[in-house]
Amino acid sequence: MEALNASGVCRKYGKQEVLKDFSLKMAPGSFEALMGPSGSGKSTFLHLAAGLLSADAGEILVGGSDIVKMGDAAATKFRRRHIGVVFQSFNLLNEKTVRDNIVLPLRLDGAKVDEERLASLVSALGIADILSKNPEELSGGERQRVAIARALIASPDVVLADEPTGNLDAKASKAICSLLRNLNSKEKSAILVVTHDPQVAATASKVHFLKDGKIAASYATEGDAEMVSKRYLETYRG
16 A cells, blocks of 8 residues: 555646646655745645645545545544655744644544653654754754654655755755655655755655656665756757
8 A cells, every 4th residue: 555645636827737646655664855946736635645735636545545625623533644745945834842842643633652762763863963953043953853753653654845945054054954864764654845946856766856746756865966956958049
């Protein structure tokens, strides 16, 4: 069973068809990137896959369950258990500690915190020594590490990351990419990163290019940002 299986997905904004017959499959534990120009629909798909927007047509199966058919309440509950989301703007609660932010999905779901998993996760992300701090005391890179820990704490089927390095400097961006790659090798969660940055996309094993509302081309990245950039130009200049 695929971790993520989107088929025939359509989404309009007014009369503009942003996604049309969009399809994408991801195996458990895979790490893939979705690229496209601004307005191409890549973030729209991520929000559809997270159940934060509703598709006009098609299906999006996460761990075998179609989130498109769920109502808002059901989608929210399903997301807490099966989908981790990493936002460009972090979306952390400043009034809560780092620890409380990380375990928030579990608390909202009434689930018990697995202290051993929490300790392992924060250690891998290098944030074990800041658990008692508040987000406003942290650097951008530290905040994004906290957001990644929150996305992974419930061992979701899929982690969806929307421009996860967009608010970071080059050094912090490189560190976050390295952490995502290392975590992917240890976790069972599939990771889909939406990005415009070839360096970020090259961290993934495969990159998909979104054009005219659907996947126009897909390539193995081989960790080569120059190749990703070249393929990007070929796709959107052709």
